[in-house]
Amino acid sequence: MAERPVEKGQTVRLRLDSLAVGGEAVGRHEGMAVFTLLGCPGDEAEVEITEVSRRFARGIVRSVIEPSPDRVDPPCPHFGDCGGCQLQHVSYEAQLRHKTAMVRDALQRIGGLTDVEVGETASMDEPWRYRNRAQYSAAVNESGELALGFARFHAHEIVALTECELQHPLSERIRTAIERLLPPTDQGGRERPLLLGVETFVSFSAGRALITLVCEGQPAFVRPLADALTEDVSEVAGVLFARRRGRAAVHRSPAELVMGEGHLLEEVGGHTYRVSADSFFQTSPVQAARAIELVREWADIGPGDTVVDLYSGVGTFLLPLAGRARRAFGVEAAESAVSDGKANARAWGLRNVTFYQRNVERVLPRWVERGRTADVVVLDPPRKGAGPIVTASVAKLQPRRIVLVSCDPATLARDLKHLAELGYPCARVQPIDMFPQTWHVEAAALCERQAEADGAA
Ligand SMILES: C[S@@+](CC[C@H](N)C(=O)[O-])C[C@H]1O[C@@H](n2cnc3c(N)ncnc32)[C@H](O)[C@@H]1O
Numbered sequence: 001m002a003e004r005p006v007e008k009g010q011t012v013r014l015r016l017d018s019l020a021v022g023g024e025a026v027g028r029h030e031g032m033a034v035f036t037l038l039g040c041p042g043d044e045a046e047v048e049i050t051e052v053s054r055r056f057a058r059g060i061v062r063s064v065i066e067p068s069p070d071r072v073d074p075p076c077p078h079f080g081d082c083g084g085c086q087l088q089h090v091s092y093e094a095q096l097r098h099k100t101a102m103v104r105d106a107l108q109r110i111g112g113l114t115d116v117e118v119g120e121t122a123s124m125d126e127p128w129r130y131r132n133r134a135q136y137s138a139a140v141n142e143s144g145e146l147a148l149g150f151a152r153f154h155a156h157e158i159v160a161l162t163e164c165e166l167q168h169p170l171s172e173r174i175r176t177a178i179e180r181l182l183p184p185t186d187q188g189g190r191e192r193p194l195l196l197g198v199e200t201f202v203s204f205s206a207g208r209a210l211i212t213l214v215c216e217g218q219p220a221f222v223r224p225l226a227d228a229l230t231e232d233v234s235e236v237a238g239v240l241f242a243r244r245r246g247r248a249a250v251h252r253s254p255a256e257l258v259m260g261e262g263h264l265l266e267e268v269g270g271h272t273y274r275v276s277a278d279s280f281f282q283t284s285p286v287q288a289a290r291a292i293e294l295v296r297e298w299a300d301i302g303p304g305d306t307v308v309d310l311y312s313g314v315g316t317f318l319l320p321l322a323g324r325a326r327r328a329f330g331v332e333a334a335e336s337a338v339s340d341g342k343a344n345a346r347a348w349g350l351r352n353v354t355f356y357q358r359n360v361e362r363v364l365p366r367w368v369e370r371g372r373t374a375d376v377v378v379l380d381p382p383r384k385g386a387g388p389i390v391t392a393s394v395a396k397l398q399p400r401r402i403v404l405v406s407c408d409p410a411t412l413a414r415d416l417k418h419l420a421e422l423g424y425p426c427a428r429v430q431p432i433d434m435f436p437q438t439w440h441v442e443a444a445a446l447c448e449r450q451a452e453a454d455g456a457a
Helices: 092-109 169-181 222-232 285-299 318-322 335-347 360-369 387-396 409-421 450-456
Strands: 011-019 025-029 032-037 044-052 056-066 133-140 146-151 158-160 195-203 208-215 236-243 256-260 263-268 271-276 306-310 327-332 353-357 376-379 401-406 426-432 442-448
Touching: 011 032, 011 056, 011 092, 032 044, 092 409, 092 426, 133 158, 133 169, 146 169, 169 195, 169 208, 169 222, 195 263, 208 222, 208 263, 222 236, 222 256, 263 285, 271 318, 271 335, 285 318, 285 376, 285 401, 285 426, 285 442, 306 318, 318 327, 318 335, 318 353, 318 376, 327 335, 327 360, 335 353, 360 387, 376 387, 387 409, 401 409, 409 426, 409 442
Parallel strands: 032 056, 208 236, 306 327, 306 376, 327 353, 376 401
Antiparallel strands: 011 025, 011 044, 025 032, 044 056, 133 146, 133 195, 146 158, 195 208, 236 256, 263 271, 401 442, 426 442
């Protein structure tokens, strides 16, 4: 076996030059790429090697010898310990630059797409306290006290938070209220904690919140805690409860209402959406408005058009398009999102909208078999992307335009590559910064049917 240029535990001096998916800065040691946690591109740093594989190594910055001009002081005291965000030490302007490069790189490397116009990443005016949803994990310390927080970098252990600069302040008030209100004796102890996680969803426009308590079984504290919480934090509109279903608290049963309401109204870009605790909604309402506007512009719907929105959620993209279209169809797997979508269509007075509660990959091939077509298809799949079955079916619907929205540049590139092979070359990609201070980036892509694309050229 060829000798590796570095070993685990060794410290090497590196010049870091780019940012990789995952938020690690990349440097090279004797030709081997070292993915470096807490590095800022432009740094010269002492890096401790933490992992070595055949083709690359991982490390962590131990000291910065010459800081990058883009390096800034992270405001959060937990930064570097808590794994919730990765880029607070990189100036916001540089974060945006690197996100654009990350999207461009994925399109070229994974999608082989070299001539796509990629816009500069659309920034957030206030890149802090922008999250409308928090998923805190719970831990019980040696004194039996509850702490809510996020997992440490590359570890399962929970970092107890004093603050989080990414969450809406209401989520943070709920977190501290639960830590204060839940008596240690009710928590089941370190070995058998009963409260496993807390999810919050905040409507920025209404200034109200939903809380979902994720528990082992159905502990007796759920109802009294819900009472105490609504008393303590007057903006709490509803408290729900869910049982753990997998090993982590994120795998849980559908939420059941304990008290108050199970949904909130949120206004985005002049539109009001009903969103239930279990329904997906874009993380930042401010950037969601941008994404809706972009999708609307790129979809370019005409009055006779049939529009199909796959992975439609509560109708975030579909409903603003439906007002201009002849018919509008949404396909979404989650029951709560479909029920919100239908309620939203009614509240908006839209009679031409149909939501199907189905898995996209199952229903779409059947639509194709039955000869259905669409003029415009919008799709916003989960992180794993749409995949070849869905992209093939989308092309067979023969739309004039396809607008693909994605939160993962790698799967976006793969889906766009398939679509290009199927006669839908991608013309433009616009990254949108939905997740400042983290490496994640949202992007929208416009694909046009080859004939139209040739006509436009
Ligand atoms: C990234 S979200 C987009 C939702 C919506 N477009 C929006 O902007 O609010 C992806 C959505 O796809 C749904 N979903 C996940 N897998 C699915 C599948 N196989 N078929 C249909 N919907 C699915 C999720 O429940 C979620 O609502």
